[in-house]
Amino acid sequence: MAWLFVRLKLRLIAGNLRGDTMRQVGFVFTMIAAVMVACAGLLLMSLLRFAPVDVAVNAGVVLFTVLTVIWVVGPLLVFGVDETLDPARLTLFPLTARQMAVGMFAASATGPWPVASLCLLVGAIVGLSRSFTGVLIGLVAIVLQVALCLVASRAVTTALSRVLRTRRGRDLLAVGVVFVILLTQVPNLLLNRGFGADPQEFLARLASVVRWGPPGMAAHAIADGGLLGLAEIVIVALVVLALGRLWIAALGKAMVTSDSSTQIGSVRRSRFDGLLPGGALGAVVAKELKYVRREPRGRMGWMAAIGFSGVLMFSLSGGPNGLGGSALAVAPACVGALMIGLQAANALGIDGRALWMNAIVYSSDRDLRTDFAGRHLAVSLVAVPLLAVLSIAAALVAGHLPWALPAVLTSSGLLLVSLGVGAVTSVILPYTYPDRINAFTSAAPGQGGVAFAGSFGAMLGTSMLAFPVVLPVFLGLTWVAALAVPYGLVVALAGRRLAATIGYARLPDLLGAVSRPA
Amino acid sequence: MTDFASGPGSAVSAGSAGPPEAVRTRGLYKRFGPQVAVAGVDLVVPRGSFAGLVGPNGAGKTTTLSMITGLLMPDAGSVEVGGVDVWRHPVAVKAHVGVLPEGLRLFERLSGRELLSYNGQIRGIRKEEVARRAEELLNVMDLADSADKLVVDYSTGMRKKIGLAAALLHNPKVLFLDEPFEGVDPVSANTLVEVLQRYTSSGSTVVFSSHVMELVERLCDWVSVMNHGQIVAQGTLSEVRGGHTLNEALLDLVGVRGTGEEGLSWLGSSST
Numbered sequence: 163m164a165w166l167f168v169r170l171k172l173r174l175i176a177g178n179l180r181g182d183t184m185r186q187v188g189f190v191f192t193m194i195a196a197v198m199v200a201c202a203g204l205l206l207m208s209l210l211r212f213a214p215v216d217v218a219v220n221a222g223v224v225l226f227t228v229l230t231v232i233w234v235v236g237p238l239l240v241f242g243v244d245e246t247l248d249p250a251r252l253t254l255f256p257l258t259a260r261q262m263a264v265g266m267f268a269a270s271a272t273g274p275w276p277v278a279s280l281c282l283l284v285g286a287i288v289g290l291s292r293s294f295t296g297v298l299i300g301l302v303a304i305v306l307q308v309a310l311c312l313v314a315s316r317a318v319t320t321a322l323s324r325v326l327r328t329r330r331g332r333d334l335l336a337v338g339v340v341f342v343i344l345l346t347q348v349p350n351l352l353l354n355r356g357f358g359a360d361p362q363e364f365l366a367r368l369a370s371v372v373r374w375g376p377p378g379m380a381a382h383a384i385a386d387g388g389l390l391g392l393a394e395i396v397i398v399a400l401v402v403l404a405l406g407r408l409w410i411a412a413l414g415k416a417m418v419t420s421d422s423s424t425q426i427g428s429v430r431r432s433r434f435d436g437l438l439p440g441g442a443l444g445a446v447v448a449k450e451l452k453y454v455r456r457e458p459r460g461r462m463g464w465m466a467a468i469g470f471s472g473v474l475m476f477s478l479s480g481g482p483n484g485l486g487g488s489a490l491a492v493a494p495a496c497v498g499a500l501m502i503g504l505q506a507a508n509a510l511g512i513d514g515r516a517l518w519m520n521a522i523v524y525s526s527d528r529d530l531r532t533d534f535a536g537r538h539l540a541v542s543l544v545a546v547p548l549l550a551v552l553s554i555a556a557a558l559v560a561g562h563l564p565w566a567l568p569a570v571l572t573s574s575g576l577l578l579v580s581l582g583v584g585a586v587t588s589v590i591l592p593y594t595y596p597d598r599i600n601a602f603t604s605a606a607p608g609q610g611g612v613a614f615a616g617s618f619g620a621m622l623g624t625s626m627l628a629f630p631v632v633l634p635v636f637l638g639l640t641w642v643a644a645l646a647v648p649y650g651l652v653v654a655l656a657g658r659r660l661a662a663t664i665g666y667a668r669l670p671d672l673l674g675a676v677s678r679p680a
Numbered sequence: 681m682t683d684f685a686s687g688p689g690s691a692v693s694a695g696s697a698g699p700p701e702a703v704r705t706r707g708l709y710k711r712f713g714p715q716v717a718v719a720g721v722d723l724v725v726p727r728g729s730f731a732g733l734v735g736p737n738g739a740g741k742t743t744t745l746s747m748i749t750g751l752l753m754p755d756a757g758s759v760e761v762g763g764v765d766v767w768r769h770p771v772a773v774k775a776h777v778g779v780l781p782e783g784l785r786l787f788e789r790l791s792g793r794e795l796l797s798y799n800g801q802i803r804g805i806r807k808e809e810v811a812r813r814a815e816e817l818l819n820v821m822d823l824a825d826s827a828d829k830l831v832v833d834y835s836t837g838m839r840k841k842i843g844l845a846a847a848l849l850h851n852p853k854v855l856f857l858d859e860p861f862e863g864v865d866p867v868s869a870n871t872l873v874e875v876l877q878r879y880t881s882s883g884s885t886v887v888f889s890s891h892v893m894e895l896v897e898r899l900c901d902w903v904s905v906m907n908h909g910q911i912v913a914q915g916t917l918s919e920v921r922g923g924h925t926l927n928e929a930l931l932d933l934v935g936v937r938g939t940g941e942e943g944l945s946w947l948g949s950s951s952t
Contacts, residue, residue: 440807445798449790456789456830515785518751519846522779523802525771533802670753677785 163257167265171272196274203282210289217362219385220369222290226307226377229279233311237319259414263406266413270312280308287384296387299395303380306398310376313402317409320416334458376401442529446536447543453512454544459595460512463505468548471498475556489636491557491565492643495573496632498552500624502545503580507620508613508676509537509588511595515677527666534658538581542574549573568643572635575646576628582650582657583623589665591616594678609678627653701760702727702854702885703748708757710743717743719909720757725887725902730880732896733889734926735906736934741889742782744906745858748887749779761854775803778847782858784839788832792823792842795831799846810849817845822871837868844872848879855879857888861895873899893927907934 179186207225210218270276287300372378376398383391438444454460471494478493510517524530553569593609593616631649634642665672703725710718718740725731733741746752748759750766750773759766766773787795793814800810818827821841826834831842840860847855861869880886890896896903903920905913912933913920921929
């Protein structure tokens, strides 16, 4: 059974690559990344050998735990990529839950990342063990650690698979991605705020928290190499078995329960719609405002922008190389504006296949211009108040409230510039957003290059165009901020005109580019 | 009436009768890489007809409809809807056609009512008028209870119905439907049929693609048969089927493969 599943997994990987150059390239990159993680992990973990024993153990304990967390959280974020992960695909076969568990375990152990993890852990044996028995215990411990990662990740995915198959569950998860991305900023923030004045003490405190978790015990067992270590890997083995049982139970349940996505609620009829003018412009504004609220991919971007500038607010001010003066208030708002604006770099992509509804109606570039104007108006209606709040908050953190004024003006101007640039990139480099966006892919298979060029081009274009007004403000010439908004309006207008002319001429192409199957 | 000649830049005579065809394509051609999807299609649909475009999967029906409705650029050939060239005078044509495309491409995060409202407004219909029409369409389509649910949560039948409502909202003169009954339950299908029959009885034209022959036979008075990217038969229903059922006629026209008598000896309850 296990071998069959391993072959199924290999066949799926091969089938996924057949005839699609971009996917092949993507797979090669994945392999390169995995090999690099494996080699770098092996090397770095081995280097722990040269560290003092307690530091090495603490580092091992923390790294084992981090590895486990990555394994549990990672597959949740990319759920749907791997067909062998979804028990629903296997329910029709006459398999017991135990057979499925064994098979799916074997399938999930097949692939570049489990192998890379194993390599990294081999490095841990080199780095952590201080005796021959330590090596022996280590060999068992790393196998158990990989099993722990796999079983824990599978158990969690299976338990949540019912939720993940519903629309609401996936919406929720998409927003969860933002928190994970923001979490990666936490160490940075902690270090900047001086919590990590003594890295060794910091490491020790961190390690003491996770010391008695199963991964922590596995790491400690390798270093210990004695009876305590033996006891620890027995415990880890028991945890793996218990998780395995839980997983089988979850599998048994997941196979016979249906998803609950058919129980759906209604949305409130928007009272705000009444305030908007009728006609195409008002309709586009109303639609876009609803999408900001309801589309998880959009919500993700907004939350990331706000969260990131919030973090930046604090991390910029602290530390030895922090900014000074009005830039402290201006920079967070500007970064927020840039991140919000960059979402508009593929404005038509959010419409996706539904863009045909517009394409079937728009019969001149004027229509497309109105469409872009509506989108820009909607984004501005939400973004400018947010930027104002960010500016005031940043000014307060920086300790000088009047700095909020140049901050809000400059960031609004920057937002407008990025919207103008984004309109042009939207029609030159359009691509499809996948239904389930995650932290690793933001475009349909084969369009990763376009997506990269689009966002990079938008960022570059925005930076260059915004440079003349943003730089003087950063350097302290705050009065220049007064010019930012009119300047931004001009750039946005020009961007819309250019985009509409280019875009209307290639409307069928645009439609094709944003409705690729993903 | 399918006379769009009042549109700006009209290319065709504005005679009171207008052209007799609602849709006419000449040598329509499209290839995707090495594969020729549509190889010179001359489609004719008379005005006021309920026309069916039939053929096996991969015959080029969807590609043809996409080119006729201005969603896909043809490599060669011309398309006239109501006597006006689609690709030269899009304004005149787009205002007068309604489309229900394959694959239910809708704004998923709007409610049914919001979707109709958006659709009407970008077509330049007054807001109050859109609201009135939308309400009636939602009632007729039996969607009134689900009007405030998001389209992403709709069932296939509901999506087809809201799509048709959106396509009808601006009272088009020609309606193009790509597989409107695919995956639709019998109750919803019945609603769709009733609405469409009412629509054609007033002299408007419906062109729909399908591979459900019984349905085409029941609804259509005009049939075009496609195979391998070409029209292999075209005419009134009785002309095309010529005394057989439409299904038999179609199998004849596209050439049926062997039925596979050999093999499968193990299948059935007589074997172990």
